[in-house]
Amino acid sequence: MSNKPDFNFSFQIIHWQKAHGRHDFPWQNTRDPYAIWLSEIMLQQTRVATVIPYYQRFLQCYPDIKSLSLASLDDVLALWSGLGYYSRGRNLHKSADLIVKNHGGKFPSESNSIKKLPGIGRSTAAAIQVFAFGKHHAILDGNVKRILTRYFGAKGYLGEKKLDTLLWKKAEELLPENKVNGDIEAYSQGLMDLGSTICTRNKPKCAVCPIHLKCAALQKNKVGEFPAARPRKLLLVKETTMLMIIRRKEILLERRPSKGIWGGLWCLPEMPVNEDISLYCYQKFGLKIKQLAHMPSVEHSFTHFKLRIYPKSMLADSKNLATNKGEQEWIPLFRVLELGIPAPVRILLNLNFINE
Ligand code: SF4
Structure with a gap:
């Protein structure tokens, strides 16, 4: 120097x-x-x-x-x-x-x-x-x-x-x-x-x-x-399925745990990819679903990994949830964007419902 x-x-x-x-x-x-x-x-x-x-x-x-x-x-x-x-x-x-x-x-x-x-x-x-x-x-x-x-x-x-x-x-x-x-x-x-x-x-x-x-x-x-390029690390890609479960102009959201990614925010329910969606919804929420539709995937980058989201939309047969611990709620679509929700979820909601 x-x-x-x-x-x-x-x-x-x-x-x-x-x-x-x-x-x-x-x-x-x-x-x-x-x-x-x-x-x-x-x-x-x-x-x-x-x-x-x-x-x-x-x-x-x-x-x-x-x-x-x-x-x-x-x-x-x-x-x-x-x-x-x-x-x-x-x-x-x-x-x-x-x-x-x-x-x-x-x-x-x-x-x-x-x-x-x-x-x-x-x-x-x-x-x-x-x-x-x-x-x-x-x-x-x-x-x-x-x-x-x-x-x-x-x-x-x-x-x-x-x-x-x-x-x-x-x-x-x-x-x-x-x-x-x-x-x-x-x-x-x-x-x-x-x-x-x-x-x-x-x-x-x-x-x-x-x-x-x-x-x-x-x-x-x-x-x-200057400055020198940071040594390249390959970004890990994680995958998840996000469920857009609708019942009479309301959507089911889950609050994330306070620690970890998107801590405390409201998010679409997530489930592992490749699992049976109907079975999952029935076992987790007690909901029977119909009109399941597969939407185009979206990607979101975090500092250390990339999240590939497979969104699915569906209608639920009722609003009665089998296990509601206060962390899952039906939210009217017209007020969903007033909540604290992560950016990719906001994009998905905007794309699929809010402008209806
Ligand atoms: S702009 Fe930056 S690189 Fe260029 S002369 Fe100024 S300090 Fe140096």
Whole structure:
């Protein structure tokens, strides 16, 4: 690595952010740690344009920590529905409860207390401290990792422990030395903006980058090689059958266990592929089914595997369920999308019933 940390890095980022960065997101121009925390959690793994309407709806329903802590998890997950990575919604809800219990409903300002809240890692904790409290902490989200890997010409792929350790060290060293009011916010926002708009994963716009004069990857004319590609792992494919059981404009849904994939969400009943559907429905629900139809399969990607779903639609002979433990319910089709349901199930329902 040829580049050494220097004062100019933060100076360039701050000035670039003030002139060319983004200033009008709904979570900017506030010091409310709750609003900032919410935006940081929603922005994990999700694009800004997708987040904005969810963020606005969420704040309208739950304008502060107390109102979130009083909400039911069902209602929170319903608001989260379609945003994905539902553990984020569950963790927000749990954290609000912890903040009320342990901090009198006031969002903590100290690193250790923030990091103890579920779903908040080192970079998210730092971002909250920067934007809500003006504290000098280094952020290192995926975008910033990409910038620093290129700037220093650092070897390794994102997520690799050795590279991560190095990048945290560099991120700390590069923090602005002058603790001028507002600079740490502009600096941190500048890194996020640079990663989103200039130093993008593909086709970075190096000619207009404020740090291009010292960028090691650019100097070597090897921008495309940084960061290195993650070693490829073959994604496991899992298969499941999802049952769309209808009875008089109502559909049978099951609530998922609180732990695991789609925890706490309402989902179509699932069964192993290749089993007899009529027998399964009779044995599990006590329902006789008719007009069984096989719909086209859909695929949904998770981080570590792909789920191939075989949807089947059918009519049930009655609404009486043999084993109703409160986790299965007949839901009117007109209100099914108001519940917290996973994205592929939402797609299936939309495709097959909602527009009828
Ligand atoms: S010069 Fe190019 S590769 Fe280097 S930090 Fe700027 S945009 Fe990224």
